[in-house]
Amino acid sequence: MTALKVISDRNVVSMIGNLIYLSTMICQILQFCYVGNDISYSTGKFNEMAIFSNYPEFNKTTARAFLIYLTKVIQPADIKVGHVFKFSLTLSTFLWILKTSYSYFAVLNSVRS
Secondary structure: OHHHHHHHOOOHHHHHHHHHHHHHHHHHHHHHHHHHHHHHHHHHHHHHHHHOOOHHHOOHHHHHHHHHHHHHHOOOOOEEEOOOEEEOOOHHHHHHHHHHHHHHHHHHHHHHO
């Protein structure tokens, strides 16, 4: 909606304000997705190192706790919205948001014209 305001606004000050707002929102979404992607990558590497450790040689109590840990962390950390929508904050999610936003913008722009 803000992009539509940017291209349709005749007032330069308002257009620049909307453009700054739009770029700020994109940067904020990018920050969350970038950090989420970094956390997912680091967690995956840590889990990979844990799986290839020599846990059968641990004592029985430690090995049992370690196996419980492995069963819990094997599932990726995703954000759930209710029980309907589940997504992970990664860079591919950011690209999906941008593509969907542009599609929405294109539809609104074609209806406006």
